[in-house]
Amino acid sequence: MMRSQGLDFYIPGAFLVVILLLRLPALWRDPRNELLRSVCAVLALAVCVDFATALPSLVAINRFTGVPNAAAPLVYSLLTAFCGASIVLIIRWNAGPEKAAWAARWTRRCYRVTAVVVVAINVLFVLGDAPVERLTDMDTYYASTPYIREMLLLYLLAHTANGIIVTALCWVWARQVHGALRAGLILICIGHLFNLAYDGLKFTAIVSRWLGHDRDYLSAGVAPVVASLSVILIGGGFVLPLASQRCSTHWDQWRRFRQLRPLWKELSAATQHTRELAEGPRASIELRVTQLEADIHDGILTVSPYLDAELRARALLRARETAGCAEEAEATADAAALADAVVVWARRVPLPEGSDPLRQNHRSVLVSPDDPSGLVRMSRALSSDVVRSFREAAALRHTPDIPVPQR
Template identity: 55%
Template sequence: MTNPNGAVFYASGAVLLLAGCLKLPALWHNPKDELLRSVCALLFTASGVFALAAVPSIAAINRISGVPNTAAPVVYTLLTAFSGSNLVLIIRWSSGPDQAAHAARWSRRCNGATLAVIAAIIGLFALGDAPAERVVDLDTYYANTPYLREMIVLYLVAHTTASVAMTVLCTRWARVVRGPLRAGLVLIVIGYVLNLAFDALKFTAIGARWGGHDLDRLSWPLAPSVAAVAALLIGTGFVLPLLSQLLVNLVGPWHRYYQLQPAWKELRDATRHGISPPVRLRTPIDVRVCRLESDIYDGILAVHPYLDPEVHALSLAEARKTARTDADAAAIADAAALAHAVVARARREDGQGVPPDEQPDDVPLLSSAVNAAGLVLLSRALSKSPIVRATREAAVLESSTR
């Protein structure tokens, strides 16, 4: 962090900028989503803070403006806007759909207070006297200077308030969610705890100046180092759930496609290749899954007259002894009945067995096949269940002895 090129600052800002950009497509499709707008505002503001707080950026702002230390109110203004974005985000997160009007009212108040603090920061800087340019240690160098002292304390208080609120909110939320969202929230909480450490270091160094002591090393380079790590954690915390969802959307259909293969193969053999898989390389995966499911349902319809209620009932009773859930037991029973029906249909096509129109009227309905999740359970049972395997082997043996 002590290097003059500001690489870590720019890297932290880039991570936050990436997090904000990844949210933009969702905001484009839902421009009235206040929560999403608040998240984007927070991420882009935080990115701006780190981009402008780097040593080269501070020097450039001072040089371009021609006024020593102009970068200070610029960075503090952005940091205050970031703190305000935190508070607005808290309001949006903690308010349900029935509290939209209440949330909007408090968001406006928060934005008004943020603007007031920003105006105060600019005004206090204008009233103060900071002739000596301080690129990295302005907070401690001017800790006892009238008006500048109040400006520094004001921005730190605003930042601390927002960090405390975000830490509390995200901790509460992390306790009730699971998966990538919880992991992201944990990272965000750690990031905001580090932000509080940043504030504590700054206040300690400034307080030491007030008491006539020198602890400037806490303000620089230690505090900015902590802030950079905090930014990386917060940015990663916001990105992680989104990237996880993108990965699920990408991998999920392919996973489902391969999960359904056992059912497709079982019924393909039963109908003597009467159904065909979508094998074109350019066929989108969603279309492949849709066609595969359609083929499976066609196959189930073809063998349905050969389903044996007794086989289904016996398999269900056996499955309930070992299955973890009722849905698993039902899927195993359906798969066993389906495997038996496949063999029965093949035997009928060879000139043996009972014709479909002589089957009982109470053939079992495959309850597992009525929804997408059940169809996957059915397919898995066809390939992995020992009950299904035993039923299939018994049906084949019975067929060969006739």
């Protein structure tokens, strides 16, 4: 039932369509990214192969063209293009900036070979004679027909060569990497092993026909199922590392946003922004983090005239007694000096005589704000006992006098 309705190929094709749609926004934002273009090309060709190979699609193509078996060279051409695009993707994926020239050279060669094979497949079909429509067993039915036989062998040989090349490239690369990239490469290897199994089934059925035996069920029944599984594995293998990287980046951005919130709250009163760039639930996390960091730097700039280098030095001595490392102690001292400056600024304490707020700069006192990880360490240090004591001392030191009520 699934076979007659094409569900054995339409369902995997729909799965790949979803994956492709998830990648298109990134390509829209960065259309010159060759790796993204290659990923989308492989996914698009895989979708075309799946949808064109389904039985209802084969019938529709033959009826539309009015040529019996016209769907065969189209499917074989798409499959060959998918094979070439897969090799190009592996080349671009594995090549860093130092291998750009090598990657471009082999990419051009791969394009040329793929184009030659696609043209040859269609020429051989035109030269051959296949008047009887065969939807599921064309490989074996025309296994001995001149030119059609060569067309079938050519696409199978190209498909087999692609499986061997991609499997070898991915396996060597997988032994050098770890994590999601390694998992994705292993999935691609497994998918191409399924492809090689598909080719083996097809070759076995064709050779059996040459020898006078009937093994058509291998080509018409088992091979399509193997091919359908291979497309899902290969598509998932290409997408898994990129999706994992995207999720990891997104998670890191949310974690940084949460870690910087205490520092942002500490400086919120001194922030001079009058417009929220990242307001609304639809704002991206990247924009939210950018807004948060901009507000923090703006607040530091506002209170910088009140930063006290001597106070920071005292805080550093105390922080070294409890801090686990030098960077943590520096961040704690910076946070203490900043907390003191915020209190002094909020109480409108006059600046020392002769000081010029326009010439004051936090870089002469603080060392952490210009380092992205330093901001996070400062934000965490705000809850420490050292910073809390300096903040409370500043509040007591600058508490306005309370008038005594008259009797």
